[in-house]
Amino acid sequence: MKKGILALLFAVLVGCNGGGESGNIIPAPKSFNLEAIEASAIGVKTFRLTWEASQGATSYQVCLKNTSKPDDCEPLAAPTSATQAEISLDDVLLDDELDFFVIASNTQGKTSSNEKTPGPAAVTAAIGYFKASNSEQFDNFGVSVALSADGATLAVGASREDSGATGIGGEQNDSNAENAGAVYVFIRSNNIWVQQAYIKASNSDADDYFGSELALSADGTILAVGAFGEDSGASGVGGNQADNSAVNSGAVYVFTRTNNTWTQQAYIKASIPDADDNFGIAVSLDADGSTLAVAAVGEDSSGVGLDSDQVDNSAVSSGAVYVYSRTGTTWSHQAYVKASNTEADDRFGSAVSLSADGATLAVGAEREDSSAVGIDGDQSDNSATDSGAVYVFTLSEQAWAQQAYIKASNTEAYDGFGVFSVSLSNDGSMLAATAHGEDSNAVGIDGEQGDNSMTDSGAVYVFARDDGVWSQQAYVKASNTQSRDYFGTAAEISAHGTTLAVAAFGEDSGATGIGGDQTDNSIGYSGAVYVFTLADGAWEQQAYIKSPNPGVRDIFCSDVSLSAEGMTLAVGAHGEGSGATGIGGDQTDNSARSSGAVYLY
Missing domain, CATH: 2.130.10.130 (Integrin alpha, N-terminal)
Structure with missing residues (x-):
């Protein structure tokens, strides 16, 4: 499927901070929100994402949401135990209908963050x-x-x-x-x-x-x-x-x-x-x-x-x-x-x-x-x-x-x-x-x-x-046609x-x-x-x-x-x-x- 630059930049805003429970058994990571996140451009169409740790999580996966299969994760970077990942946008153009999320995992299970969409500043920066x-x-x-x-x-x-x-x-x-x-x-x-x-x-x-x-x-x-x-x-x-x-x-x-x-x-x-x-x-x-x-x-x-x-x-x-x-x-x-x-x-x-x-x-x-x-x-x-x-x-x-x-x-x-x-x-x-x-x-x-x-x-x-x-398939004009x-x-x-x-x-x-x-x-x-x-x-x-x-x-x-x-x-x-x-x-x-x-x- 097509992964778009606009959508990929949504990943800039993806992060997690989840709670954990004390005890000898580590619970599965809890659901987490996307407020504690930082992103910085480190190259052309490339970002470093940094988020707060989710207690109990041992691995994080940044995902592209597949609109035809909403539960599937289309990975954007290799899984990492760190609370940061580099997302390359080099092979992607545009698609503002796609969303991104992070999966936090450990041996007991996994949980997905909510989805996030980017702002214009994040798009322009890349x-x-x-x-x-x-x-x-x-x-x-x-x-x-x-x-x-x-x-x-x-x-x-x-x-x-x-x-x-x-x-x-x-x-x-x-x-x-x-x-x-x-x-x-x-x-x-x-x-x-x-x-x-x-x-x-x-x-x-x-x-x-x-x-x-x-x-x-x-x-x-x-x-x-x-x-x-x-x-x-x-x-x-x-x-x-x-x-x-x-x-x-x-x-x-x-x-x-x-x-x-x-x-x-x-x-x-x-x-x-x-x-x-x-x-x-x-x-x-x-x-x-x-x-x-x-x-x-x-x-x-x-x-x-x-x-x-x-x-x-x-x-x-x-x-x-x-x-x-x-x-x-x-x-x-x-x-x-x-x-x-x-x-x-x-x-x-x-x-x-x-x-x-x-x-x-x-x-x-x-x-x-x-x-x-x-x-x-x-x-x-x-x-x-x-x-x-x-x-x-x-x-x-x-x-x-x-x-x-x-x-x-x-x-x-x-x-x-x-x-x-x-x-x-x-x-x-x-x-x-x-x-x-x-x-x-x-x-x-x-x-x-x-x-x-x-x-x-x-x-x-x-x-x-x-x-x-040959036949004509389409007649295409701008969305803001002007003289x-x-x-x-x-x-x-x-x-x-x-x-x-x-x-x-x-x-x-x-x-x-x-x-x-x-x-x-x-x-x-x-x-x-x-x-x-x-x-x-x-x-x-x-x-x-x-x-x-x-x-x-x-x-x-x-x-x-x-x-x-x-x-x-x-x-x-x-x-x-x-x-x-x-x-x-x-x-x-x-x-x-x-x-x-x-x-x-």
């Missing part, structure tokens, strides 16, 4: 706060984030970091390459988070924006990094990095980790790079890191479908996606993918997502203009400017083919369906697609789509595939398609932590994240999440990433302004504007 090891203003740390499947590896991009260093572990304080970009890798070991690596491109240059997009393999050992501003005129894999003849053509770098050491494995370019193609503006890896999809929204070919003519540049910024496969340590080009209705300025590739097996690919085209609705409508009707579309491709017998052309159920001009995020479940049967410019005033799940009184409030659409046929909240600026669905995290960078609430006041619009563009869960075929909102230190234009939610089971959530806030460095620093120091931060829930 949120992980990550900064770069070389925080500087305008670095935009957190513009991209990626979690491994187990939530124990976190990669963070800072696309405007300025160091001229190259490779792994270089000089971080050399600010000679403005906006070159960097990536920081953090790992969790024995419930303690530490920075493992500081990664730069092998050819760091100003305005490359290395780290603008990231993807991790499931085990966190393979990392793909996009640098859409890279300028080399090289083509294919392993070309000449020093040739800067194609400005903003873009590149992708692949890194691998062996025995905790990171090395660059590949330098990848489009097969025919051109200036301003922005190759690498979106990237996705399959689970084992053997298939890589790379988008180039500025690519200009008028080709249609799979492996068409790449040389004809008559459809400016129509966009393309390139698929690469790895055998051993060698990467090679697998497919060149275009839309089935390629047109200029559609920006096919604004978002990409691969399924875990690498056999399903979803591609967003933020400025596609068709007014079609639903699945496989009329692609040729361009009466809804920049409404957006999503295309699904499948791989069979080493050949890719388009499976579906997907539009929103309420297609309208400038909705930007597919602009920032498309996200597939592990088996490729669930798809979440964002439309940050959607205008409905609906709230929650499957509300009224026709009332457009909330300009740019945003929406997310969930689709399901059954026997090769220009841009709900859907980022979104990710969990491996099994049962948890969905959605970001809204324009949300203005001054609330902090989890479950705060959504109606307080005192901090403009502070941003928020909403978590939804699927149970018994129905989606519902589970949590409303803010940073613990919201600030104006922090843009909390510049990117989101979920662990495979949806139990750990990383949220980037590239506009956050603290001058702190490392993990758990001073959140109140706003001396480094837009240095950026990442929060772990």
